[in-house]
Amino acid sequence: MTVETAATSLAPLLSGLDARLPALTALYEDLHAHPELSFQEFRTAGVVAGQLRAQGWEVTEGVAGTGVVGVLANGPGPVVLLRADMDALPVKEETGLSYASTATGTDPDGNEVPVMHACGHDMHVTCLLGATDLLAAHRAGWHGTVVAVFQPAEEVGGAPAMIEDGFLDRFPRAEVCLGQHVAPAPVGFLGTRPGPVMAASDSLRVTLFGRGGHGSSPETAVDPVVMAAAVVMRLQTVVSREIGASQTGVVTVGSLHAGTKENIIPDTAELRINIRSTTPAVRDRILAAVTRIVRAEAAASGAPKEPEFAPINSFPVTVNDPAATAVVQRALTEVLGEGRVFTLPQAITGSEDFGVFGTALGVPSVFWHFGGADPALYAGVDPDSLLEDGLPDTVPANHSPHFAPVPGPTIPLGVTALLAAAAPWLTKPTGTAGSTDTAESTDTADTAESSESAVEASGL
Ligand SMILES: [Zn+2]
Numbered sequence: 001m002t003v004e005t006a007a008t009s010l011a012p013l014l015s016g017l018d019a020r021l022p023a024l025t026a027l028y029e030d031l032h033a034h035p036e037l038s039f040q041e042f043r044t045a046g047v048v049a050g051q052l053r054a055q056g057w058e059v060t061e062g063v064a065g066t067g068v069v070g071v072l073a074n075g076p077g078p079v080v081l082l083r084a085d086m087d088a089l090p091v092k093e094e095t096g097l098s099y100a101s102t103a104t105g106t107d108p109d110g111n112e113v114p115v116m117h118a119c120g121h122d123m124h125v126t127c128l129l130g131a132t133d134l135l136a137a138h139r140a141g142w143h144g145t146v147v148a149v150f151q152p153a154e155e156v157g158g159a160p161a162m163i164e165d166g167f168l169d170r171f172p173r174a175e176v177c178l179g180q181h182v183a184p185a186p187v188g189f190l191g192t193r194p195g196p197v198m199a200a201s202d203s204l205r206v207t208l209f210g211r212g213g214h215g216s217s218p219e220t221a222v223d224p225v226v227m228a229a230a231v232v233m234r235l236q237t238v239v240s241r242e243i244g245a246s247q248t249g250v251v252t253v254g255s256l257h258a259g260t261k262e263n264i265i266p267d268t269a270e271l272r273i274n275i276r277s278t279t280p281a282v283r284d285r286i287l288a289a290v291t292r293i294v295r296a297e298a299a300a301s302g303a304p305k306e307p308e309f310a311p312i313n314s315f316p317v318t319v320n321d322p323a324a325t326a327v328v329q330r331a332l333t334e335v336l337g338e339g340r341v342f343t344l345p346q347a348i349t350g351s352e353d354f355g356v357f358g359t360a361l362g363v364p365s366v367f368w369h370f371g372g373a374d375p376a377l378y379a380g381v382d383p384d385s386l387l388e389d390g391l392p393d394t395v396p397a398n399h400s401p402h403f404a405p406v407p408g409p410t411i412p413l414g415v416t417a418l419l420a421a422a423a424p425w426l427t428k429p430t431g432t433a434g435s436t437d438t439a440e441s442t443d444t445a446d447t448a449e450s451s452e453s454a455v456e457a458s459g460l
């Protein structure tokens with residue numbers, strides 16, 4: 001199955017896509033059958049680097065361990081970053097597909113676990129390699145520089161690891177960052193939104209310090225158990241008393257450990273806290289409140305030492321630049337047709353680290369979701385009811401052992417979406433290259449369906 005696309009200025013870049021689909025499908029099935037856990041994407045990175053080199057890209061391997069970055073300089077013009085993530089999950093595949101994974105891996109705790117591309121990152125790699133191939137093959141059709149980022153470990157935060165590995169200084173600095181995620185919406189539907197598009201998640205470990213002693217003589221000790229209890233209770237006021245009723249915030253203390261025996265007052269207590277938010281302002285406010293409360297409760301208890309905060313992982317809110325998102329929505333609508341590109345009514349509650357690139361570079365970024373579910377799963381379902389009620393339970397979502405995008409139509413759509421999104425920058429007449437907000441109108445109302453999206457409930 002090929003993509004029906006409108007005759008647009010994108011046609012020269014898409015030439016030859018159909019002929020490449022058998023090879024791209026074979027690539028996808030190979031990646032799917034050989035998934036690798038976060039930061040262990042050695043085979044995948046090798047496949048990516050080999051293909052990029054064969055296409056004519058300048059390739060750097062080993063960025064943040066297993067990351068691969070391709071650079072294709074094609075004359076003066078904007079620098080555009082396109083990103084795919086590569087890692088799989090500790091999930092036992094139950095799709096029954098002929099190319100289903102039987103792989104196992106070793107998790108960070110040393111356990112052997114089944115491994116599956118249950119989040120569709122194999123689709124992202126395939127689509128970006130399809131796009132890089134066409135960009136290299138049709139250099140007369142665009143100008144500028146493309147930085148193709150194949151990121152490790154999205155599930156645990158590989159993007160900040162790439163930044164820490166010198167990404168900003170080692171590669172051309174992009175003026176816009178573009179990325180996509182396959183979702184259990186029907187093939188052919190895309191969704192995005194200006195502003196927050198995916199939630200932030202912050203996990204941290206807090207160590208409270210007391211002074212141990214005999215349980216019979218608490219006056220000789222500083223009890224970290226009581227200190228921890230006060231912290232846990234006081235943290236419940238962060239969302240209820242400091243965050244507006246119309247905003248989204250969650251503070252959960254999911255783990256609390258202290259002591260070994262009933263008559264020993266321990267030296268320390270450890271809390272593990274998870275925080276969710278959908279705007280940078282709320283995230284900052286919650287993090288500040290948690291820090292303030294932990295420190296203040298420790299001081300109130302007479303702690304002999306300041307508490308220690310150690311991040312476990314952190315995913316910032318993924319924020320789409322409004323002007324750049326309008327450009328991308330317009331471009332996607334132009335090539336895919338009216339009624340297929342939707343504006344999400346609110347941020348998806350899943351989290352992503354894609355936004356780290358745009359934030360670190362200080363440039364706009366745009367992230368969208370594209371459907372990969374077999375349309376047959378939606379037979380008889382009124383699309384309007386989908387938009388209203390979310391996806392039916394019968395369609396496997398990301399991280400499910402049954403999650404299985406259909407390669408045939410999904411791959412060409414993903415390739416086309418990447419090229420369509422990048423084209424407004426890469427095919428701009430020379431001389432006007434530069435700021436994003438001059439590329440197109442910032443009015444989203446006429447560029448996409450202003451309604452709820454079929455991918456809202458994808459739950460990444
Ligand atoms: Zn995921």
Ligand SMILES: [Zn+2]
Pocket residue numbers: 119120121154181460
């Ligand atoms: Zn994912």
